[in-house]
Amino acid sequence: MTTPERVALPMTVPAPGLPARIRIHEVGARDGLQNEKAVVPTAVKAEFIHRLAAAGLTTVEATSFVHPKWVPQLADAEALFPLLGDLSGAGGIALPVLVPNERGLERALALGARRIAVFGSATETFAARNLNRTVAGSLAMFEPVVGRAKADGAHVRGYLSMCFGDPWEGPVPVRQVVRVAKALMDLGCDELSLGDTIGVATPGHVRSLLTALNDEGVPTGSIGVHFHDTYGQALSNTLAALQHGVSTVDASAGGLGGCPYAKSATGNLATEDLVWMLQGLGIDTGVDLDALTATSVWLAGKLGRPSPSRTVRALSPSPAPSPEE
Template identity: 60%
Template sequence: MSSAPQRTPSVFPVAGLPDRVDVYEVGARDGLQAEEALVPTTEKIAFVRALRASGLPMVEATSFVSPRWVPQLADAAEVMAALDDRDRHPVLVPNMRGLERACAAGARAIAVFVSATETFSRRNLAMGREAALDAAREVVGAARAEGLVVRGYVSMCFGDPWEGPVDVAAVSGVSQALVDAGCGQVSLGDTIGVGTVGHVRELIDAHARAGIGTDLLAMHFHDTYGQALANVHASLQAGVTCFDASAAGIGGCPFAGSATGNLATEDLLWMLHGLGIETGVDLDAVLAAGARMTGLLGRPAPSRVAQALG
């Protein structure tokens, strides 16, 4: 008779780490946006609701981008209309038109998106970095005037597939512009997953030198080179208390060919719970939600925890 897998980690706290961490779930937006096979709207709504019911404090619901760019999220208004506690379901908006659509659908929290590099900005947003920052400032100002909570995403913070390594001061400069515009939090994205522990610490230190403390930062890691959890630990040591993750590890970036999946929420939770860090999230509930979605997508979950406990 085979033995059953261990379903919870043994807990061994490490001194100097935060007592609590917020896990910011991005699977329904950042995870699904790269999927070519359209997921039914009812399933997206069920996915978001299940993730929120697991105890995740923020579950990004969708994106109000042009359906021509991301057909998977063409049903953004329908998804938003079906959700309660909308301040806990942020949506990505790329421009003023996206903000108008999001507000009409009842959104109460939004996120704007800027690249730290010029090339990716032109490929992803069809405009240069400074023009993208100006557009983001306009959206943030209008959203704040409507009383919305606003978050900023900075992509390509660790490396760019066209430009190579990215100067940490350039990244902190973009973050500073977003904070000055009114973003309450900035998420630093390792879009192609090339970051390593020392790089993480240097990037966080660069933000500190710019006057941006860890209370304003979130980290968004991809696991392309298997470094995501190590990078989380380095961020924890530096005092970061918010991490983006995607249930089952689904997703990537449809505009960066070498980008693979996001850090899996299940894997992040296993690590945090093993360190005795409180999250308020039920791991089994996230596992169930992720398994249902990967089943719909017709493939196994990239998450190692999901594979071990599936």
């Protein structure tokens, strides 16, 4: 039986009204790996990030400075970050890290981190489960973190989870999300990432939220989108955001990831699937799809299971049939 030929790249057919270039905020090394049950060795994480950088990704979220009790997979932040020193600096890539509080910020700054992220919730239930605080209490906790990071010259990203739906509270009103998002930006964040944590968003909902944020003074240029693919809507939602003018998209190499505090959250939008669509639209990403695919195949081997990314599966060589087949 012969293996059918594969199309190496999509045909480029630009669509009007889309950004000419997209910055992919790669979250595989942090968000993608944080939910893995088996601990991934620090050296593997470091090589993963180096491979992602070599594939052309310019922003790779490296790790999280949370207490090891809460996310054991990322307990090696102090050991990992120094292994990435050759990637940062002049002409290097951005290596954001997640910090939950002032102690986490101190740990990150001590190692030279220059891009910081805080992680908030648009809903009270998830704020209680993820941060053990109310929404207001979490914003109060972030205020000194953002202030100190900015005073130190660091770039600050604000993640906002449950922007479209919550597994305990159901659909989240747009006005509620806008109120919390605006409060997060008012703390001094440079960038806002809108998280569809359980993957329930649809394109009209995405456009509605983006328009409402603009109406409240949050510019499109400061917004990124972070979609999960639970219902197969991540790419359609991304396209809706691009049509609105968003030019920062979060994605995870190989489609890895979920959320340890929201069991219905499945994998992130796969970076390869995103790049395939963007290349077809003629949008520049700077990413080498072959190198990225090879990286996800390599990591899948380390994790002991195939990549969930459709593009990775389509572009990866099929295993040779066994003699019995």
